[in-house]
Amino acid sequence: MSQAWPVAAPGAAAVPPQRIMIWDIVVRVFHWTVVAGVTANLFLAEGSKHAHHRIGYLVLVAVAVRLVWGLVGTRHARFSDFVPRPARLWSYAKALLARREPRYVGHNPAGAVMMIALIVLLAVCGVTGWMQTLDAFWGVPWVQDLHEAAANIIMVLAGLHIFAAVRESVRHRENLIWSMITGRKRASSGSDVDHATASGRR
Secondary structure (H helix, E strand, O other): OOOOOOOOOOOOOOOOOOEEEOOOHHHHHHHHHHHHHHHHHHHHOOOOHHHHHHHHHHHHHHHHHHHHHHHHOOHHHOHHHHOOOHHHHHHHHHHHHOOOOOOEOOOOHHHHHHHHHHHHHHHHHHHHHHHOOOOOOOOOHHHHHHHHHHHHHHHHHHHHHHHHHHHHHHHOOOOHHHHHHHOEEEOOOOOOEOOOOOOOOO
């Protein structure tokens, strides 16, 4: 069960929960660059190949930076902090279906899998888009099909990601979208999971 905020004693002023920095500037810039780039390329820049290519390259650079940052970045940005083992993912999935999933200060296991899947698809979409600008792959059906399939799957997963973010915001009483703007989230308490203070718990 998610933890309610501390209740003040009668007559005492309510104490707001402590908020700590979780998402560093690289993580936040990557997130919103991808949001803006994918939205522009899927819905706004289709009529301009030049703009479509430039935006695609920007997203591809953002993915490359995020991959490096996942290895050398701050604690909650690192893949080693949040990529779950199968047992942890399975346990979280069962708790999620039972509406008893714990709150994670960083990425929860389902969110981690979603992020990895989106990064892979963004890389596939960007690389196949670049390949289509080369004489060797111009008009090759499988390259075009793979590019289109990756873009369509990204749209579906992005929709699921937004739904999950809104659901978890309500479920744990925390605005996750706003936290990706400010970088700050509520500090862990009770049964919350925070790998920064519970290393090895996967």
